[in-house]
Amino acid sequence: MKSVERFFRKYFLSMVGIIVLFLLLNVVLFFSMLIWAWQTSTSETPDLSVNEICDSIMMDEEGHFTTAEGLSGLLEENHAWAMILDDAGTVIFQSGLPGELPRRYTTTDVAKFSRWYLGDYPVYVREHPQGLLVVGGEKGSQAKYYFSVNESYVRKLLAGLAAVFLTNIIVVVLLIWKNTRHIEKAVTPILRGIETVSCGKPVSLPERGELSEINRQLNKAGAFIARKDTARAEWISGVSHDVRTPLSVMLGFAGQLEDDRTLPASAREQAACIRKQGERLRSLISDLNLTSRLEYSMQPLWMEKVYLVELARQVVCEFLDGGLEERYNIEFCADQESESVSILGDEALLKRALGNLIQNSIVHNPQGCRIAVSILCREAGITVEVTDDGAGVSAEKLKELTADHRRLESTDEKLNLRHGLGVLLVRQIVEAHKGTMTMESAPQKGLRTVLIFPV
Amino acid sequence: MLDKEILVVDDEKDLRTMIRSIFESAGYTQITTAVSGEEALALIAKKIPGIIILDVMMPGMDGFELLQEIRAVSKVPVLMLTAKGEDEDRFAGFELGADDYLVKPFLPKEFLLRVQAILKRAYPEKNRIVTLDAAAVDLDRAEVIKEGQRIPLTAKEYSIFEKLSENAGRIVTIGVLCQTLCGDIWQGYETTLMTHIRHLREKIEENPSKPVSLLTVKGLGYKLAVKEQEK
Numbered sequence: 100m101k102s103v104e105r106f107f108r109k110y111f112l113s114m115v116g117i118i119v120l121f122l123l124l125n126v127v128l129f130f131s132m133l134i135w136a137w138q139t140s141t142s143e144t145p146d147l148s149v150n151e152i153c154d155s156i157m158m159d160e161e162g163h164f165t166t167a168e169g170l171s172g173l174l175e176e177n178h179a180w181a182m183i184l185d186d187a188g189t190v191i192f193q194s195g196l197p198g199e200l201p202r203r204y205t206t207t208d209v210a211k212f213s214r215w216y217l218g219d220y221p222v223y224v225r226e227h228p229q230g231l232l233v234v235g236g237e238k239g240s241q242a243k244y245y246f247s248v249n250e251s252y253v254r255k256l257l258a259g260l261a262a263v264f265l266t267n268i269i270v271v272v273l274l275i276w277k278n279t280r281h282i283e284k285a286v287t288p289i290l291r292g293i294e295t296v297s298c299g300k301p302v303s304l305p306e307r308g309e310l311s312e313i314n315r316q317l318n319k320a321g322a323f324i325a326r327k328d329t330a331r332a333e334w335i336s337g338v339s340h341d342v343r344t345p346l347s348v349m350l351g352f353a354g355q356l357e358d359d360r361t362l363p364a365s366a367r368e369q370a371a372c373i374r375k376q377g378e379r380l381r382s383l384i385s386d387l388n389l390t391s392r393l394e395y396s397m398q399p400l401w402m403e404k405v406y407l408v409e410l411a412r413q414v415v416c417e418f419l420d421g422g423l424e425e426r427y428n429i430e431f432c433a434d435q436e437s438e439s440v441s442i443l444g445d446e447a448l449l450k451r452a453l454g455n456l457i458q459n460s461i462v463h464n465p466q467g468c469r470i471a472v473s474i475l476c477r478e479a480g481i482t483v484e485v486t487d488d489g490a491g492v493s494a495e496k497l498k499e500l501t502a503d504h505r506r507l508e509s510t511d512e513k514l515n516l517r518h519g520l521g522v523l524l525v526r527q528i529v530e531a532h533k534g535t536m537t538m539e540s541a542p543q544k545g546l547r548t549v550l551i552f553p554v
Numbered sequence: 555m556l557d558k559e560i561l562v563v564d565d566e567k568d569l570r571t572m573i574r575s576i577f578e579s580a581g582y583t584q585i586t587t588a589v590s591g592e593e594a595l596a597l598i599a600k601k602i603p604g605i606i607i608l609d610v611m612m613p614g615m616d617g618f619e620l621l622q623e624i625r626a627v628s629k630v631p632v633l634m635l636t637a638k639g640e641d642e643d644r645f646a647g648f649e650l651g652a653d654d655y656l657v658k659p660f661l662p663k664e665f666l667l668r669v670q671a672i673l674k675r676a677y678p679e680k681n682r683i684v685t686l687d688a689a690a691v692d693l694d695r696a697e698v699i700k701e702g703q704r705i706p707l708t709a710k711e712y713s714i715f716e717k718l719s720e721n722a723g724r725i726v727t728i729g730v731l732c733q734t735l736c737g738d739i740w741q742g743y744e745t746t747l748m749t750h751i752r753h754l755r756e757k758i759e760e761n762p763s764k765p766v767s768l769l770t771v772k773g774l775g776y777k778l779a780v781k782e783q784e785k
Binding site for chain 1: 635727742
């Protein structure tokens with residue numbers, strides 16, 4: 100589930116990132132717009148030329164105004180005009196002054212137009228050696244504002260703006276977070292459900308909320324898979340059940356023919372062969388049945404206190420008493436501490452596991468071998484070790500045997516379970532007891548299987 | 555033992571034939587068969603057999619129902635044959651009073667061993683004398699007869715010996731013997747067991763340090779070698 104959490108964390112961070120990016124973009128755009136507007140409009144403002152105009156109007160010694168060359172042309176080009184007022188408010192110089200404007204101004208007039216407009220003409224004033232230079236632009240060409248604000252008001256305004264900005268950011272981030280949490284809450288059970296289904300376990304998600312439809316379908320899928328699995332396990336169980344009686348009859352008669360001393364030796368050998376193969380078939384069927392039942396959790400575990408040493412003794416004795424052939428030799432050893440150690444387990448299944456391991460060594464070493472069974476108390480738990488000095492297996496086969504994939508999935512379409520069904524069963528039983536199983540082998544170096552059960 | 559009447563109840567003809575032939579080749583003489591629960595009940599009503607071999611899965615009255623009917627009238631030993639392994643009825647028959655059960659498919663040897671064990675338990679022999687290499691043991695009187703002398707066995711020695719002789723020729727594990735000695739909580743009694751075994755050997759072996767009858771199977775348990783003449 101780590102990946103899901105990571106996904107939502109990433110999602111949340113990316114949303115916040117998007118907002119930050121969005122803000123930055125706006126700031127950049129705003130400033131570039133300001134720069135663009137300023138750059139494209141400055142040439143038209145007469146402000147630049149007011150100083151020039153001021154400098155280009157001079158008075159000679161005789162009291163006549165002279166203007167620099169081209170002033171009137173420049174003014175005309177810009178639809179502008181200029182005049183100079185003396186201290187009394189009388190126009191003593193003008194160039195292009197519109198006729199509708201008066202030629203005399205009171206102090207009040209001057210105060211008004213220097214701030215605002217003169218008869219709708221935007222005007223600019225400068226001090227001139229001879230009086231007050233007034234330059235007027237075209238009507239509607241300039242916007243004039245006059246600000247006078249309290250300083251603390253400005254400060255508060257700026258602080259307020261910052262606060263508004265910050266609040267906005269926080270609210271947006273919180274909303275994104277809440278939204279993400281909401282989606283996460285709705286989606287996580289679904290993802291968990293998918294994970295559960297992929298493990299082949301049944302799911303049951305609550306079928307309400309906005310995504311109830313998906314939950315319902317997931318539940319359906321889980322139930323469907325479970326039904327199929329159960330059907331398969333039941334089918335295997337049914338087949339193995341039906342095979343039992345015929346096999347009993349076969350084994351029974353073959354065993355009797357084998358023991359019938361009136362028969363020729365060759366016939367008895369053949370009967371022995373039938374009996375042995377019949378026994379193989381018997382263990383194959385019960386392994387297949389049990390492994391499918393364990394796989395689909397249909398096998399109830401009868402957990403009780405189990406002393407592994409005694410259990411192993413009984414299993415080994417069954418082999419020794421059951422007519423083990425001369426070429427096989429089973430040794431048993433247990434250390435002192437393990438004697439009194441018990442685990443919680445299913446006795447019948449554990450016996451089956453150990454029996455399978457010993458049987459495995461016998462079946463795969465027809466030339467005979469020595470098998471050692473030892474029970475030892477270790478740090479990690481109680482270990483059951485089955486070692487033989489027989490043919491061993493190749494690295495490739497060992498990998499196949501120890502591969503930890505889902506058991507029945509590993510079979511191909513033809514249900515090819517020739518390889519190590521017995522070993523698979525041992526692994527399942529060990530796992531059902533929360534234990535671990537390791538195998539070591541090399542060709543001609545024997546096979547060593549270690550089962551460790553936590554105490 | 556061989557003259558005990560045996561009733562085999564199974565709907566499968568071949569299985570009945572097979573079981574009959576297992577018994578016959580083992581020397582049993584009184585074997586009757588029934589194909590259904592109803593037929594079996596009719597036979598039992600006439601005469602109660604020495605042991606009944608009962609298949610669980612039968613059309614009509616199944617093995618469990620039949621067992622209940624039988625238990626209503628008799629305590630005759632019953633061995634049940636079941637085709638279901640390792641699962642649900644592990645083993646429902648015990649509650650109903652079956653003496654033992656065997657999962658199909660079984661081997662003739664295994665089958666005979668179970669039947670013999672049940673018969674031994676159900677019909678203990680009189681004058682049970684176990685003949686060993688250097689001595690004989692009178693189980694009824696708990697005495698060892700060695701070189702004409704009668705040596706009594708202690709209660710513990712007797713229980714160990716009885717267990718070993720019941721399983722003569724087979725290994726009896728240390729755990730099983732300790733359990734016989736001190737009940738279900740037996741861990742830690744291994745040395746006590748060894749002491750009793752030593753005493754037992756002193757009584758039954760000619761040379762206790764080189765036992766030939768009560769054999770040690772290293773790490774596993776003990777085995778009693780019995781002379782075959784015992785009847």
